Amino acid sequence: MKPAPFDYLPAGSAEEAVDALARHRDDAKVLAGGQSLVPMLNMRLSRPAVLVDINEAAELDYLRAVDGALAVGALVRQRTLERWAATAAPLIAEALRWAGHTAIRNRGTVAGSIAHADPASELGAVLLCLDGAVVARGSGGERTIAAGDLYLAPLTTALRPDELLTEVRFSLPGPGVGWGFAEVARRHGDFALVGAAALLWRDGDGRVAGARLAFFGVGGTPARGAAAEVTLTGQTPTPALIAEAARAAAARLSPDSDLHATAEYRRRVAAVLAERTLTMALERRGETA
Numbered sequence: 001m002k003p004a005p006f007d008y009l010p011a012g013s014a015e016e017a018v019d020a021l022a023r024h025r026d027d028a029k030v031l032a033g034g035q036s037l038v039p040m041l042n043m044r045l046s047r048p049a050v051l052v053d054i055n056e057a058a059e060l061d062y063l064r065a066v067d068g069a070l071a072v073g074a075l076v077r078q079r080t081l082e083r084w085a086a087t088a089a090p091l092i093a094e095a096l097r098w099a100g101h102t103a104i105r106n107r108g109t110v111a112g113s114i115a116h117a118d119p120a121s122e123l124g125a126v127l128l129c130l131d132g133a134v135v136a137r138g139s140g141g142e143r144t145i146a147a148g149d150l151y152l153a154p155l156t157t158a159l160r161p162d163e164l165l166t167e168v169r170f171s172l173p174g175p176g177v178g179w180g181f182a183e184v185a186r187r188h189g190d191f192a193l194v195g196a197a198a199l200l201w202r203d204g205d206g207r208v209a210g211a212r213l214a215f216f217g218v219g220g221t222p223a224r225g226a227a228a229e230v231t232l233t234g235q236t237p238t239p240a241l242i243a244e245a246a247r248a249a250a251a252r253l254s255p256d257s258d259l260h261a262t263a264e265y266r267r268r269v270a271a272v273l274a275e276r277t278l279t280m281a282l283e284r285r286g287e288t289a
């Protein structure tokens with residue numbers, strides 16, 4: 001199929017893009033890497049009257065690490081971040097390695113993946129796990145939206161129709177924070193059936209000083225495994241405790257059944273991946289997360 005007709009508006013700057021969005025609001029869509037939007041246009045699942053192409057807005061193409069946080073401009077491709085993160089932020093690099101194929105990541109942007117809000121997106125869960133946020137710019141000004149407030153439903157975020165997502169912010173864990181990432185997909189590059197990302201750090205006595213767990217593919221939005229974090233914090237981490245924490249987090253998920261997997265299968269796999277990623281994080285303590 002071919003897309004329904006649309007007007008094409010190239011924006012040379014963030015300001016031009018925001019102006020165009022303010023004028024056309026619900027009738028407009030931002031075009032970034034096009035790796036999700038173009039298939040949706042072709043299948044006529046999305047029929048915007050206007051496409052606002054931000055690919056010439058060079059000011060949005062930046063990666064900056066400042067004071068333990070990483071700021072990723074809206075034009076940064078996933079592959080660029082993957083390369084940058086290989087040593088500086090291995091959790092992000094590992095998650096990206098699983099996100100589609102290299103050709104898709106060469107074109108797809110980090111911000112586009114976050115804005116698209118596919119519940120099976122690796123990056124959405126990593127943003128939650130790393131306590132990240134996004135910066136949204138609209139005609140009324142700029143605001144920061146915490147990852148926990150961003151995702152509302154499948155393919156739906158708190159971004160308003162007139163807002164451009166200009167920056168994705170990840171916090172970068174300090175030394176001594178271990179990380180884990182795992183997903184189950186039918187083939188490498190397919191969307192995940194279920195996945196998990198974890199961080200864990202310990203105090204001087206070897207007890208868990210903090211842990212973070214996030215799931216993807218287990219409901220309409222990425223989900224934080226808060227029950228596991230509470231179970232582990234302040235305790236000496238043993239394999240039995242990690243398994244208990246993983247089960248507690250998975251029990252609170254509300255996955256859906258679809259033609260790929262049943263809800264029960266997803267919940268069981270979520271428990272296994274939570275246990276696996278928390279164990280990885282424990283064992284990796286001392287490496288950069």
Ligand SMILES: Cc1cc2nc3c(=O)[nH]c(=O)nc-3n(C[C@H](O)[C@H](O)[C@H](O)COP(=O)(O)OP(=O)(O)OC[C@H]3O[C@@H](n4cnc5c(N)ncnc54)[C@H](O)[C@@H]3O)c2cc1C
Pocket residue numbers: 029030031032033034035036037038039074098099100101104105107108109110111112113114115116118120121122123159163164165166189190191192
């Ligand atoms: C074969 C295949 C396999 C894939 N596998 C995976 C996978 O395993 N995991 C995964 O997470 N994704 C996967 N994807 C999806 C895809 O890689 C991402 O969703 C995509 O990269 C999104 O970024 P983009 O820059 O291409 O966004 P686009 O396709 O240009 O836009 C996506 C949506 O986000 C909006 N948007 C984009 N940028 C902004 C912005 N700055 N501000 C506001 N709104 C914006 C657009 O309007 C649109 O609604 C796959 C895609 C394909 C084709």
